[in-house]
Amino acid sequence: MASPSPPAPPVVVGVDLGALSTKLTLGPHYDHELVRNAHGGHSAPTAVTFPGQHRARLVGEDAADIARGDGNTVGMLDRLLAGSLENGSENDVANSAADELAAFRRFELRKSDAPNEEPKVHIPSMDEEYSTTGLLAALLGRARRNALATIARLDAGRPSGETTERELHFVFAVPASYPQITRAAVVDAAYAAGIQQSSVVDAARCLAAVYAKKFGDEDEDGKAILVVEMGHARTSVSVLKKLGNADQADAKGGSDVEVLSTVASPALGAGLIDVALYRHFLSTHPKLAHHSNDVFADNSRAAQRLLEGCKKLKHLLSMLPENTVTVENVGQNDTDVTLTADRELLRKLCEETVLARLTDMIGSAMAKAAEKAGGTEALGDIASIEITGGGTRVPMVQDCVRAAAGMGGDFALSKSLDDTSLAFGASLVGAASASEEDDAMDAARIERRAKLREAEAALSERDARLIAKDECRNKIEAHILELRSARHSTHGDLLPTSDEFTSFLDGTDDWLFSEECDGATLEQMEQKWTDVEATTQEMCGEYLAAKKAAAEKKDREMEAEALRAAAAAAANGEGDDADHDTRKLPTKRRMEIVMKNKAEANELFADGNYRHAAARYAKALTHATKFFDLSPEEAEEVKEVKLSLHLNLALAYLKLEKLDNAHRCCNDALALDESNVKALYRRATVLYQTRKFDEATKDLDEAEKLAPDDKAVKKLRKLVDQQVAKQKKKERAFAKKMFG
Numbered sequence: 083m084a085s086p087s088p089p090a091p092p093v094v095v096g097v098d099l100g101a102l103s104t105k106l107t108l109g110p111h112y113d114h115e116l117v118r119n120a121h122g123g124h125s126a127p128t129a130v131t132f133p134g135q136h137r138a139r140l141v142g143e144d145a146a147d148i149a150r151g152d153g154n155t156v157g158m159l160d161r162l163l164a165g166s167l168e169n170g171s172e173n174d175v176a177n178s179a180a181d182e183l184a185a186f187r188r189f190e191l192r193k194s195d196a197p198n199e200e201p202k203v204h205i206p207s208m209d210e211e212y213s214t215t216g217l218l219a220a221l222l223g224r225a226r227r228n229a230l231a232t233i234a235r236l237d238a239g240r241p242s243g244e245t246t247e248r249e250l251h252f253v254f255a256v257p258a259s260y261p262q263i264t265r266a267a268v269v270d271a272a273y274a275a276g277i278q279q280s281s282v283v284d285a286a287r288c289l290a291a292v293y294a295k296k297f298g299d300e301d302e303d304g305k306a307i308l309v310v311e312m313g314h315a316r317t318s319v320s321v322l323k324k325l326g327n328a329d330q331a332d333a334k335g336g337s338d339v340e341v342l343s344t345v346a347s348p349a350l351g352a353g354l355i356d357v358a359l360y361r362h363f364l365s366t367h368p369k370l371a372h373h374s375n376d377v378f379a380d381n382s383r384a385a386q387r388l389l390e391g392c393k394k395l396k397h398l399l400s401m402l403p404e405n406t407v408t409v410e411n412v413g414q415n416d417t418d419v420t421l422t423a424d425r426e427l428l429r430k431l432c433e434e435t436v437l438a439r440l441t442d443m444i445g446s447a448m449a450k451a452a453e454k455a456g457g458t459e460a461l462g463d464i465a466s467i468e469i470t471g472g473g474t475r476v477p478m479v480q481d482c483v484r485a486a487a488g489m490g491g492d493f494a495l496s497k498s499l500d501d502t503s504l505a506f507g508a509s510l511v512g513a514a515s516a517s518e519e520d521d522a523m524d525a526a527r528i529e530r531r532a533k534l535r536e537a538e539a540a541l542s543e544r545d546a547r548l549i550a551k552d553e554c555r556n557k558i559e560a561h562i563l564e565l566r567s568a569r570h571s572t573h574g575d576l577l578p579t580s581d582e583f584t585s586f587l588d589g590t591d592d593w594l595f596s597e598e599c600d601g602a603t604l605e606q607m608e609q610k611w612t613d614v615e616a617t618t619q620e621m622c623g624e625y626l627a628a629k630k631a632a633a634e635k636k637d638r639e640m641e642a643e644a645l646r647a648a649a650a651a652a653a654n655g656e657g658d659d660a661d662h663d664t665r666k667l668p669t670k671r672r673m674e675i676v677m678k679n680k681a682e683a684n685e686l687f688a689d690g691n692y693r694h695a696a697a698r699y700a701k702a703l704t705h706a707t708k709f710f711d712l713s714p715e716e717a718e719e720v721k722e723v724k725l726s727l728h729l730n731l732a733l734a735y736l737k738l739e740k741l742d743n744a745h746r747c748c749n750d751a752l753a754l755d756e757s758n759v760k761a762l763y764r765r766a767t768v769l770y771q772t773r774k775f776d777e778a779t780k781d782l783d784e785a786e787k788l789a790p791d792d793k794a795v796k797k798l799r800k801l802v803d804q805q806v807a808k809q810k811k812k813e814r815a816f817a818k819k820m821f822g
Contacts, residue, residue, distance in 0.1 A: 092251035092279055095229050096288070096509030098502070099254055099268070101158045101315035101351070104128045104142070106225055107505040108232065109512050116502060117225070117232045119143040121693055121738075124502070126228075129157040130220050134207045136600045138545035138552070141224040146739070149390045150383075150772070153189045154207040159221055161315060162191060162214040164200045165263040167348045182435075183315055183353050185380040186389060200267065215267045219274035219538045226250060226277055251279040253512055255288040255504040257316055259346035266527070274534035285311065286320040286344040288507025292499055293322060293468070294339040295510060305465045306342075306451070309499065310444065310483050312473030315351040319443045320344045321451035323461075342461070343450035345443045350436065352396070352473030358431040359392035360385075363421055369413035383773065384412045388419075395421055399428055400475050411773075416809075429478045437482045444486035464489075470499040547604045553690035554607040555594065556737075558614055560688045562590050565618065568625070572632065576625040583621050590614060595797055633681075636674075669709060669716055676705045676723060680730075687734060696734040703727045725754045725761075732764045744768050759789045763798065770802055775809065778802050 094109030095117070103125040106117035119126045119142060126142035132154045133140060140146065148157040160166060167181055184191075190204040192211065202211040229250060252272050256265060265282045272280035289309050305324040311317065321342045364370050364378070370388075378384060391409035398405035404424040413419045429437070448464070455461040464487055473479055474495075484493050523531075566587060568574050577583070593599050593610070602610070619626065667675075683698030706724050709716070732747035748765035751758055762785040769778035779802055785795045 090248055092249040093229075093233060094509050094512035095225075095250055095252050096505040096507065096512075097225070097252050097254045098504035098508065099160045099256070100128060100313055101161055101353075102128060102313075104221065104225065105502055105505040106229055107502065107509040108229065108236075109509045112233065112236055114506055114509050115232065115236060116505075117229050118235075119228050120231075126221075126224070127157065128159050128221060129155060130159070130217050131155040132205045132207050136548065138548040139220060139541065141220050142228075143224075144739075149386045151188060152206075154205055156189050156203050156205075156217055157187075158183070158315065159214065159218045161348075162201055162203065163218065163264050163267040164214070165261045165267075168259075168261060181349060182357055183351075186357075186385065188381045188386070213534070215271045216274065216534055216537055218268070218271035219534060220541065222252070222272050222275035222277060223538060223542060226252075226275055249278040251281070251512070252277050253508040254280065254282045255285045255508040256282045257318055257346045257348060258284050258286060258344040259316075259318075259348045270527075270531050270534060273531050274538045276535070276539075283508060283511050284341075284344065285318055285346075285504055285507075286322075286341045288504050288511060289320065289468075289470070289499055290322050290339040290341050290507070291510040292503045292507040296498055304462065306462050307339075307466045307468060308444070308448070308464045308483075308487055309468045309470070310440075310474060311469075311499075311504075312440075312471040312479060313351050314353045314472060316346070316348050317350040317440065317443065317471075317473070318344060318346040319440075319447040321447050321461075321464075323451075323455070342454050343447045345447040345450070347439065347443060350439050350443070352471075352476065352479075354436050355396050355428070355432055355473070355476065356389055356393045358435055359395060359421075359423065359428070360389050362427075362431050363388070363392065363419075367419060367421070369417060369419045388412050391419075391421055395423055396428070396476065399423065399425055400477060425477060428476075432478065437478065440479065440482050441486040444483065448487070466496055467493070468496045468499050470497070470501065470503055472501070549690075551602070551604045551607045554604070554611050555599065556690055557688050558590065558607075558611050559594055560684070561614060561618070562587055562594075564684075565622070568629075573625050573628040576622075576628055578621050586617060586621065591793060595793060666710060667708075669712065672705060672709055673719075673723070676702050676727075679705065680723075680727060683730065683734075687730070692734045692737040696731060696738065699727050699731040699734060703731070721754055725751055725758065728754070729758070729760050729764065732761070736764065736767060741768050741772055745772075757784075757788055759785050759792060759795070762788075763792070763795050766795075766798055766802070770798060770805075773805070775802055775806050779806065 093111060096107040096109070096114075098105045104127075105125045108115045108117060116124045118124060121143050123143060127145050127148070129142070129145040129148055129151075131140040131144075131146040131151060134154075145151075145157075146155045148155060151157070156162070161181070161183075191201055191214075192204055193201045201214045203214065203217060204211050233248070254268050254272075256268065260268075260282070268282055269280045286309070289311065293307065293309075307322040307324070309320045309322060311319075323340045323342050325338045325340055370378075387409055391407050391412075395405060395407045398407065404422070406420060406422045408418050408420050410418050448461075452458045452461045467483060467487060467489070469480065469483060474483070480495055481491065483495065484491060487493075565577070569577060599607075679698050679702035683695045683702065686692075686695035686698060703724065706720060706727065709720050712720060728747045728751035732744045732751065735741070735744035735747060745765060745768045748761050748768065751761035752765070755761070762781045766778040766781035766785065769775070769781065778798075782795060782799050782802060785792065786799070789795060
């Protein structure tokens with residue numbers, strides 16, 4: 083009897099845990115594929131949002147935008163870990179100063195004076211405290227699921243017999259400044275997230291591995307390379323050296339690129355450029371200078387908008403020597419403010435806070451490298467300078483790097499190490515990285531890790547139940563919405579016209595917007611859906627049967643038509659790429675395609691798959707633009723279909739919290755029908771969530787004129803009025819303070 087084959091080795095996942103975003107790369111078995119998040123992107127915010135007692139956590143790509151979030155959104159999770167800001171370059175003057183980005187936090191970080199007690203964050207919506215390691219565990223749990231989903235997608239195209247039931251080994255690229263307590267917190271968070279193996283490796287080693295992978299066979303032996311990485315909140319400077327022979331490489335762990343020195347700062351980053359602009363405009367701009375600290379606190383919403391405007395201005399100045407941005411509702415009486423700056427001003431503002439510190443770091447790294455190499459002559463000249471990270475895109479930072487390295491202004495900086503290099507390097511280093519700890523863990527840490535894992539498992543179970551509850555609620559809402567709109571459909575005359583049926587629809591709507599619904603358990607929500615289905619079947623059985631028969635008939639017809647079209651296309655040597663469909667189809671055929679996509683989108687939406695539903699609605703709209711030679715009646719029908727699609731797409735974007743997209747869809751719907759209550763209501767919802775209360779009030783005024791009894795409009799009106807009242811109270815307090 084053959085012995086069982088040994089288990090497959092864990093799949094390595096390289097992790098770049100950045101202040102603003104986190105990136106993951108699979109190991110060599112999957113050709114270092116970038117891990118996609120649930121929305122299809124290649125990075126996810128390093129953040130977690132707690133929407134409230136009755137909603138699941140929003141983690142990573144689902145978290146609220148930090149600039150728009152409140153005290154229930156926790157960002158920059160890596161910077162909250164115990165010890166993460168303690169160490170750094172001895173020449174970095176910020177080591178003794180407070181973290182300059184901390185003032186802009188909208189959440190409350192509570193640190194304990196007790197030894198070995200990690201920081202905690204108070205979440206108002208939950209009235210609970212969560213450890214910073216536990217918050218990171220939530221993010222890593224989502225990262226784990228995304229990695230497994232990417233592996234499953236890649237395995238789908240592999241030969242049969244391969245399996246995705248593989249363990250994962252997360253390898254974190256961390257700054258050299260991280261002390262042991264922070265490194266332990268990272269692997270403890272991974273353990274709590276259910277990740278089987280994890281380890282940490284210095285970021286410089288990861289960058290060296292990527293450089294060796296890209297240029298190992300091309301560069302001359304003994305070449306010295308300066309690498310400057312500046313992210314949003316931290317910076318590292320390393321000197322690498324290309325080794326001369328295989329024996330040297332073996333002695334250095336197998337890599338033919340050695341790390342001679344690394345200097346890291348946990349407090350220097352491109353975010354300080356934003357802060358410098360923010361402080362400058364706050365003290366000098368005529369529309370901002372009136373603000374006092376208690377009125378315009380750094381962690382206020384207005385301050386967040388101003389800081390975001392400064393960040394945008396920084397990006398624009400990276401492309402043009404002078405530029406301007408407008409920031410909404412930050413001036414006196416919520417007026418818009420225009421910010422103008424040029425590169426010379428930016429340089430002056432950042433001379434001490436950014437450029438001098440970066441110069442010191444580069445000098446320190448080069449001095450340490452020379453010492454390790456046996457002297458300046460042994461080190462030789464810096465042959466190449468690699469820059470990576472968003473901060474290095476700023477021209478003054480590039481000039482600073484050249485000057486500090488003793489290079490002329492025309493020296494070409496290499497950008498071969500892109501923003502994915504840390505995660506890529508971690509996946510290259512992979513299983514060769516050090517284990518999470520050489521020594522056995524003490525009993526206290528083992529107990530703490532067990533509690534962390536238990537707590538995260540309980541929160542994940544809570545999230546799963548709340549998500550299932552929301553999906554069930556959405557199913558009920560979509561069902562009632564369909565019944566209301568079905569009156570004018572093909573079989574609408576089969577629906578009951580009794581007051582009892584109207585009362586059933588109104589009563590269900592009322593319940594969906596009630597506190598009872600908000601506080602319902604998953605089991606209660608499922609029972610409600612069962613009751614609604616049963617009542618609908620009892621009252622609308624004839625309509626539902628006719629609808630089902632019609633749908634089955636149309637499916638058969640569509641399938642037959644698709645087969646005929648495919649056969650015709652094959653006979654003509656043509657393909658049928660729907661996204662590039664330029665065929666002049668008959669109106670009926672084109673409408674069938676539109677409605678098929680819409681129906682599929684409706685099903686996806688009802689199942690809570692909002693992202694794919696949005697894609698289907700968008701595809702249906704694309705087909706809806708391809709009608710031609712329409713009669714007036716056909717044109718009106720197409721208009722109604724487009725209106726419905728824009729409204730549905732707006733709702734899908736609202737569910738995805740893509741507010742700009744939702745606003746655009748509402749505008750498109752109102753362009754077709756300026757008196758559409760749903761479009762006005764949904765646009766008002768967007769405006770409410772973006773705190774544009776005056777504009778939201780205008781839309782609600784119009785909606786109430788058209789539908790004075792609409793319960794959803796009334797509920798949103800109450801919320802908007804509450805915020806407007808708060809604003810006016812604040813303005814009165816400010817006026818009283820200013821004028822007595």
